[in-house]
Amino acid sequence: MKANTGVADRVIRGMVGVLLIAGKLARVSFLAGTLGTVLAVIGAVFIVVAAVGFCPLYVLFGISTCPRRGA
Numbered sequence: 001m002k003a004n005t006g007v008a009d010r011v012i013r014g015m016v017g018v019l020l021i022a023g024k025l026a027r028v029s030f031l032a033g034t035l036g037t038v039l040a041v042i043g044a045v046f047i048v049v050a051a052v053g054f055c056p057l058y059v060l061f062g063i064s065t066c067p068r069r070g071a
Helices: 007-025 033-052 056-061
Strands: none
Touching: 007 033
């Protein structure tokens, strides 16, 4: 797997993922129940993508946020 997420993309995904999981754990009112669980799972996926640097959806859509080498 070739990395296809840039540094800014990874940082933003990581922060959003942590916030979604923290919101569920803190039992924020609109994150309670099923919606909160779904958002927490999405947050976990964001954290994994940020850690690995590869997003499968970017491959499907032909997107890459990595800077070009030699530019």
